[in-house]
Amino acid sequence: KQEVTQIPAALSVPEGENLVLNCSFTDSAIYNLQWFRQDPGKGLTSLLLIQSSQREQTSGRLNASLDKSSGRSTLYIAASQPGDSATYLCAVKNLPLEYGNKLVFGAGTILRVKS
Amino acid sequence: SAVISQKPSRDICQRGTSLTIQCQVDSQVTMMFWYRQQPGQSLTLIATANQGSEATYESGFVIDKFPISRPNLTFSTLTVSNMSPEDSSIYLCSVFDRGKAGANVLTFGAGSRLTVL
Numbered sequence: 341k342q343e344v345t346q347i348p349a350a351l352s353v354p355e356g357e358n359l360v361l362n363c364s365f366t367d368s369a370i371y372n373l374q375w376f377r378q379d380p381g382k383g384l385t386s387l388l389l390i391q392s393s394q395r396e397q398t399s400g401r402l403n404a405s406l407d408k409s410s411g412r413s414t415l416y417i418a419a420s421q422p423g424d425s426a427t428y429l430c431a432v433k434n435l436p437l438e439y440g441n442k443l444v445f446g447a448g449t450i451l452r453v454k455s
Numbered sequence: 456s457a458v459i460s461q462k463p464s465r466d467i468c469q470r471g472t473s474l475t476i477q478c479q480v481d482s483q484v485t486m487m488f489w490y491r492q493q494p495g496q497s498l499t500l501i502a503t504a505n506q507g508s509e510a511t512y513e514s515g516f517v518i519d520k521f522p523i524s525r526p527n528l529t530f531s532t533l534t535v536s537n538m539s540p541e542d543s544s545i546y547l548c549s550v551f552d553r554g555k556a557g558a559n560v561l562t563f564g565a566g567s568r569l570t571v572l
Contacts, residue, residue, distance in 0.1 A: 372559075374560065374561060376563075381568065382565055382566065383461075383547055383563040383564050383565040383566045384498075384547070384549075384563040385563075386560045386561065386562060389560050429497065429498070431498075431561070433561075441486060441488070441503060441551070442488070442500040442503075442513065443498075443500070443561055445497040445498040445499075446497060447496065447497045448497055
């Protein structure tokens with residue numbers, strides 16, 4: 341059974357800092373991994389998707405890496421801003437044969453960027 | 456990218472009642488997914504709504520409690536039946552959307568926040 345863990349559970353940093361959020365998963369036979377952002381009381385916004393064959397993806401100040409063999413992904417946020425404050429979730433999609441189409445989510449990291 | 460609209464955005468319900476949540480997508484999709492996010496917890500898939508066939512439920516979720524309709528390729532409803540305070544959650548509708556390089560990005564609606572008293 342796939343399990344996804346995110347560390348730390350919460351993080352508070354001053355504006356301008358570079359930071360790393362961690363995601364680990366127990367079953368390395370994944371199809372892809374997706375990072376989401378969730379603002380309080382809102383739905384989820386997809387940030388980055390990494391296919392199992394890829395090592396990283398970048399979008400603006402965000403960079404996500406994937407090490408499938410060790411079951412880890414990191415989300416790097418450069419020059420953090422107060423507007424980055426949100427909950428960040430990672431989710432993995434396993435090979436369809438075994439898990440169908442569902443994504444297995446981590447519990448998230450609550451990020452607060454102080455101005 | 457796909458735009459997903461959910462109604463209601465929030466509601467307060469009495470124990471023992473049922474509530475139906477609607478999900479409308481601006482494009483035709485084969486599968487629509489219903490997730491639940493309980494307070495302080497992450498998302499769990501309830502079921503996959505397939506057009507033209509019965510919904511597929513995940514372990515721990517049953518049709519009698521969470522009946523789903525999928526009348527066409529752009530619309531689905533999830534009913535939370537005989538509600539108890541434990542059903543207080545955010546319910547989210549989602550679809551796969553073609554992102555960059557054809558990757559299937561999971562896209563969510565804004566969610567329906569239910570509070571059961």
